[in-house]
Amino acid sequence: MELLGYFNYFVFVVLLMIGLYAVISKVNLVKKLIGLSIFQSAVFLMYITMDKVEGGTAPIILAGMPEQIYSNPLPQVLILTAIVVGVSTLSLGLAIVVRINESYGTIEEDEILDAD
């Protein structure tokens, strides 16, 4: 059962490796970017997992409520920022792929290398 408790972290590592594998092995630039996106999302999962406190709820203090256990809100806020960063990286990457397609007529890495 000890190992099952780390289930999310295993998923994190597996996703991370799937993403990294796609980035390294794929020749299609869009597939590379999909891999990069999976790679980044894996890290979001790690942050979200670590802020969970067992039995914790959303950290909202209400008058008249007894003392509650709250989940740590900070990693969620951090990941909100990291998601924004990830989305902007992805869109910039896709914009570059569009321009590569315009000037080379292909988005396969090997064909681009041959073209120059």
Add this chain to the structure above:
Amino acid sequence: MDLTPHLPALQVVVPMLAAPLIVLLKPRGLAWAGATAVAMLSFCIAIAMTIDVLQGKVFTYQMGGWAAPYGIELSVDAFSAVLLLVVSGAGALGMLAAHASVDQQIELERQPLFYSAWLLAMAGLIGIVVSADAFNIFVFMEISSLASYVLIAGGPDRRALPSVFKYLIMGTIGATFYLIGVGLVYMMTGTLNLADMEVRIQEVTELNPLLVAAGFITIGLALKAAVFPLHVWLPNAYTHAPHMVTMFLAACGTKVAIYVLIRFDFLVFQSALPGHSTQFASFLMPLAILGIVVASAVAVFEGHLKRLLGTSSVAQIGYIVLGASFLSAAGLSASVTHIFNHALAKGGLFLAVACLACHYRDLRLSQLAGAAKTMPWTAAALVICGLSLIGVPGTAGFISKWLLINAAMAQDNYSVLLVAVILLSSLMAVAYVWRIVETLYFGSTDNVAADGATDIIREAPLPLLLVTWLVALANIGFGFFPQLPISLSSGAASVLLGQLP
């Protein structure tokens, strides 16, 4: 109102807020003028803070009045001051010189966007340096990286696009590794503020996550810093970028990542993990030595001027990492001095390249033969900065090589080997700088396709040439009066080693 306490915040906020406004300045030349004024203001702020830091002051600033460790803290000490001078100096002087070169390479209607991206890259790099918060550093790192991808891809050369795509992939992997490392440290310490982390990490008993975090952060930042063998994105990105962008990024882009790497490792990990300083040294020292030797050797045989200088940057990054891996005050201050001096030398060289590019579209060495006859002033400035890159006495480069050799001599193990490596790579630097000089001064002009005649003097536009000469003279000036970088870098070394037993 006294603005002095707010300087660390203004340093970031001024270029960042100005960037979107610059986009609105459509009339010709106005965007450049605005961006130059902002970059200069930022440089002045950096100088003002450096003057205070030299007197032993350390700036700390609580963003929004929220006290650290709950709020985000900015801090500027001697180590940050060196990087601030380098980043804002390269940004401001590059911007001052950029007009002619940008006119040549970027279409008129896209120029405001280009200048805006320049200011964003500058704001991001400055932000990394002033932040005292691990996550904030990540955000600024991505701001600066995204802006520099845009800058590199902005030129007319289509080969810039695949290079920048590669840079984007590797840069994002590096930043994500850093993010994983920061997450693991946060998991164990519950804080993101670097100073607070330094204290709380002492109470951590389970050390394995920290060791993993140290690995992720070192590799991630080494990717960003183009430490050999993770440098493969650098030569292509530098070669195909617009000339002024190459100058800006070569002067400060990778050094900021080394700054974070050194600061994080020395302040956070080495005090908490027993034996980690040895791991740090024995991991990075071989990579640094290999980088110095291999990259210098490759540069000797390189045929394209910009790629040659870019490859030599990988070797110079090796020197900086080598100094840090000595773990001694002498090594660290040599390394920080080299950050400053290499920015001067390489910045000057790439400025001279931008001058040459005004008349020579093709920057392969074979096409530049005899260029000294048409552009004597540019060629002379290039020679001065080249001498500084080699480390000839009387130039800035000599000071840091001298400090580095002294630090290597003081090492217990392998000191002879280290000195030999430094001297060997300096000889290789002589070889590749000589190849440039030989082509420019003594090359035969028969097969050269320059714009116009090759036997009359046609210099680069005056602002560009003046800034190039300013930097070239600074190389000589800091060679004879090295007090500023040396006192700042010895201050930096004592900050970094303050926590070591």
